Amino acid sequence: MADQKHTDKTKVRNTRVLLGCVAVVGGMIGLSYASVPLYALFCQVTGYGGTTQVATEAPVDVSEKTIKIRFNADVNSKLPWQFKPEQREMTVHLGQDNLAHYTAENMSVKPITGQAVYNVTPLKAGQYFSKIACFCFDEQTLQPGQRVDMPVSFYVDPAIAEDLNTQDVKTITLSYTFYRAEASVEGPDSDERQGG
Known part of the structure; x- marks a missing residue:
């Protein structure tokens, strides 16, 4: 019975880690797609890099x-x-x-x-x-x-x-x-x- 509880806790912990990793990877992919337009907007607003x-x-x-x-x-x-x-x-x-x-x-x-x-x-x-x-x-x-x-x-x-x-x-x-x-x-x- 104790082994079953330990296995269940391990599964829950592994699922949380997996979901956390998926969220981090998804966030990184989203940021990579958003980085170019965000950088262009930053340059346009501030004139950074000589942007007119x-x-x-x-x-x-x-x-x-x-x-x-x-x-x-x-x-x-x-x-x-x-x-x-x-x-x-x-x-x-x-x-x-x-x-x-x-x-x-x-x-x-x-x-x-x-x-x-x-x-x-x-x-x-x-x-x-x-x-x-x-x-x-x-x-x-x-x-x-x-x-x-x-x-x-x-x-x-x-x-x-x-x-x-x-x-x-x-x-x-x-x-x-x-x-x-x-x-x-x-x-x-x-x-x-x-x-x-």
Whole structure:
């Protein structure tokens, strides 16, 4: 009888341990799926890592203070596109709605879909750099040899001049890198440059 009670207690204890392990593993799996969107949300809210903000419109009040914006463009080696800014830099008023242009051209013989990732440097300026409209918000599909204008509408929040941490920032560099989209219309990665 004592052996039966001991066996029952062991079974109950083992069941509790098993359920605890299943709960821990399930929680870890849930956190791994949630970590990417949570990290993206954290970066967007704080500007961490040079992540810019998204806005629907520029502020009403425009400051007399100005800041220089530089523009940078890169393309991943797996994407046979040319991509460049139409202007290298501009000086803008804080709070002013500005429009900058990039151009992209598909150098391959097939349609290809790309996606731009972006940030600003210095990284601490990210929370003050807001985009109103941008080609980077969506994937872009270019036909063979197609060249397109890619505008970005942005402003720099006047609060950047009041933050003790960013008062030394006189120039912000907006950088984009285009990558082949995972679900690119032409299919798997291959070298499709003409003459290649």
